Amino acid sequence: MKKYLELVKFSHTIFSIPFILIAMIVAANGWFGWKLLILGILAAVSARNFAMAVNRYLDRDIDAKNPRTSNRPSVTGEVSENEMLLFIAANALIFIGTAYLINDLAFKLSIPILAVLGGYSYFKRFSEFAHIVLGLSLGLAPIAGAIAVSGSIPCWSVFLALGVMFWVAGFDILYSLQDMEFDKNEGLHSIPALVGEKGALFISKMFHIFAVVFWALFAAYANLGFFGWLAVIVGAAMLYYEHRLIQQDFRNIPKAFFDVNGFLGIIFLILIILDKA
Numbered sequence: 001m002k003k004y005l006e007l008v009k010f011s012h013t014i015f016s017i018p019f020i021l022i023a024m025i026v027a028a029n030g031w032f033g034w035k036l037l038i039l040g041i042l043a044a045v046s047a048r049n050f051a052m053a054v055n056r057y058l059d060r061d062i063d064a065k066n067p068r069t070s071n072r073p074s075v076t077g078e079v080s081e082n083e084m085l086l087f088i089a090a091n092a093l094i095f096i097g098t099a100y101l102i103n104d105l106a107f108k109l110s111i112p113i114l115a116v117l118g119g120y121s122y123f124k125r126f127s128e129f130a131h132i133v134l135g136l137s138l139g140l141a142p143i144a145g146a147i148a149v150s151g152s153i154p155c156w157s158v159f160l161a162l163g164v165m166f167w168v169a170g171f172d173i174l175y176s177l178q179d180m181e182f183d184k185n186e187g188l189h190s191i192p193a194l195v196g197e198k199g200a201l202f203i204s205k206m207f208h209i210f211a212v213v214f215w216a217l218f219a220a221y222a223n224l225g226f227f228g229w230l231a232v233i234v235g236a237a238m239l240y241y242e243h244r245l246i247q248q249d250f251r252n253i254p255k256a257f258f259d260v261n262g263f264l265g266i267i268f269l270i271l272i273i274l275d276k277a
Helices: 002-007 010-015 017-028 034-058 059-066 081-102 106-125 130-150 153-184 191-221 226-248 250-276
Strands: none
Touching: 010 017, 010 250, 017 034, 017 153, 017 250, 034 059, 034 081, 034 106, 034 130, 059 153, 081 106, 106 130, 106 191, 130 153, 130 191, 153 191, 153 226, 153 250, 226 250
């Protein structure tokens, strides 16, 4: 179990689960029931496990060359290629089965969603838009949450999803600064490799400004109250702090990536719960 949790960086699930729950709470205008809670979390976890395992499987040759990633279980052999393929298939089936139990629209969209999640790893081989594709992969979470409760895609869920997309793409650009030289040498496509440190920092800032704008539109279209708008303000403040940390020292990138962004989602969720209480 430990090697599989390390393979998919299970702790990073904290980025997507809060926003699928936020969408479910807003769609239900409060509590949505234990059944949907269990199914929603199962869908989020299996989808992310699928995406990360596909990424590790496809990138095992690249990861072996990068000192930062050379000790991953997919590279060291702790998890074999056949085990990864079985893990990928199992999580895909769990996700599709869970979607079937939720409602018809969720089931119909389950395979297209898996296609998007699995496609991220290919993009960095030919396009700097890989950051956006990763953002889109996590941005699908709130739309999925709204579908689970309402069986539809309300306008506010699209704004919430766009906010998540630019939030994730922005911090993925910052995280990619660690591999800028490696990406250049290996011919991989990333924003830092294309435009350098200063350009990457600027684009990341712009993406995070877009994220806050879309979160504000989400708050407006979802008719959120005081705590909902406070969530947007706190999110903006935390993103500002994240950029300050990284500008001070690039060694703060891991801290900014996991700690700041992890707490952002949790605090956002808590404030939405208070708003709908």
